Amino acid sequence: MSIAPMMDWTDRHCRYFHRQISACALLYTEMVTAPAVIHGDRDRLLGFDGAEHPVALQLGGSEPAELAEAARIAGDMGYDEINLNVGCPSDRVQSGCFGAVLMERPELVADCAAAMIAASTVEVTVKCRIGVDDQVPEEVLPAFLEAVSATGVKRFAIHARKAWLQGLSPKENRDIPPLDYPLVAAMKRAFPQLHISVNGGVTSLDQAEAFLADGLDGVMIGRAAYHEPYDVLAEADERIFGAGSGPDRFEVIERMRPYIARHLEGGGRLHQITRHILGLFHGQPGARAWRRILSERANAPDAGLDVIDAALQPMRRLAA
Numbered sequence: 208m209s210i211a212p213m214m215d216w217t218d219r220h221c222r223y224f225h226r227q228i229s230a231c232a233l234l235y236t237e238m239v240t241a242p243a244v245i246h247g248d249r250d251r252l253l254g255f256d257g258a259e260h261p262v263a264l265q266l267g268g269s270e271p272a273e274l275a276e277a278a279r280i281a282g283d284m285g286y287d288e289i290n291l292n293v294g295c296p297s298d299r300v301q302s303g304c305f306g307a308v309l310m311e312r313p314e315l316v317a318d319c320a321a322a323m324i325a326a327s328t329v330e331v332t333v334k335c336r337i338g339v340d341d342q343v344p345e346e347v348l349p350a351f352l353e354a355v356s357a358t359g360v361k362r363f364a365i366h367a368r369k370a371w372l373q374g375l376s377p378k379e380n381r382d383i384p385p386l387d388y389p390l391v392a393a394m395k396r397a398f399p400q401l402h403i404s405v406n407g408g409v410t411s412l413d414q415a416e417a418f419l420a421d422g423l424d425g426v427m428i429g430r431a432a433y434h435e436p437y438d439v440l441a442e443a444d445e446r447i448f449g450a451g452s453g454p455d456r457f458e459v460i461e462r463m464r465p466y467i468a469r470h471l472e473g474g475g476r477l478h479q480i481t482r483h484i485l486g487l488f489h490g491q492p493g494a495r496a497w498r499r500i501l502s503e504r505a506n507a508p509d510a511g512l513d514v515i516d517a518a519l520q521p522m523r524r525l526a527a
């Protein structure tokens with residue numbers, strides 16, 4: 208099981224938080240473009256905490272030499288996996304000819320993957336859609352997997368819907384094109400040697416377990432894990448990975464305290480972390496108070512751990 212790459216959401220603070228709930232789930236970064244990895248501020252764009260392992264960097268790009276260099280840098284920085292984005296439909300990404308539009312260019316994706324594999328010491332994986340626009344997924348998806356896996360890519364995460372590159376916003380492209388789970392399951396049967404994770408619309412561990420029982424190798428969860436992190440992640444170690452059970456919600460916050468304190472001491476702002484933990488008490492009595500206190504008070508320039516204490520107070524009272 209993995210937590211999907213999500214721009215502006217799965218930053219290092221979010222990943223550290225998710226890691227406190229599940230020790231085993233694979234965590235993906237936001238997408239970082241290959242030129243940004245090569246020329247940008249590496250600590251800001253790529254820095255992560257050792258506690259986040261296993262953690263995968265997602266790269267965006269379509270220039271094999273650039274992607275190879277970015278993959279080499281990321282491997283040297285200690286990422287456990289480098290993932291190539293062939294699924295993101297945003298305009299900006301399309302204009303640079305990468306993301307989902309690459310579903311139309313399997314040979315180019317294969318060239319990119321081959322260059323990344325040659326340059327990197329860690330595993331290279333691909334996240335893709337089932338097709339774009341008027342492509343026929345039953346035809347293009349197997350051809351895509353065939354071409355790209357020939358370079359040595361063994362693991363794919365497939366968002367089980369098309370991206371419609373004209374007329375839909377990125378957000379609509381995550382909801383409107385219909386999901387086709389049977390096609391993803393069929394790909395596992397057609398390519399039994401590949402590790403195939405299904406992505407898109409998975410909201411519970413029950414659903415994830417059903418996919419795994421159905422023969423899929425993995426399940427990647429995005430929005431549900433962000434909005435309801437405890438519900439999705441807390442039992443994952445036990446139910447999916449056969450490991451020990453995780454902490455309760457209050458213990459999660461205790462585990463976050465030293466991390467938050469370090470962040471504040473280093474000049475960071477509280478809301479940069481608390482914005483990711485608003486969903487921790489989702490579905491619990493008092494969840495609205497938790498969200499409200501954090502949202503209203505964590506933005507203040509001098510906001511500190513006392514804001515967390517204040518937000519926890521009603522939760523403790525209601526849980527007692």
Ligand SMILES: Cc1cc2nc3c(=O)[nH]c(=O)nc-3n(C[C@H](O)[C@H](O)[C@H](O)COP(=O)(O)O)c2cc1C
Nearest residue numbers: 211212213214237238292366407408409428429430
């Ligand atoms: C805010 C947001 C940002 C996203 N950014 C990325 C991204 O950087 N790279 C990517 O491959 N997918 C990105 N996605 C798509 C997710 O990885 C995932 O494929 C999609 O949300 C479907 O899974 P879900 O239904 O479990 O959320 C993003 C999704 C959201 C909601």
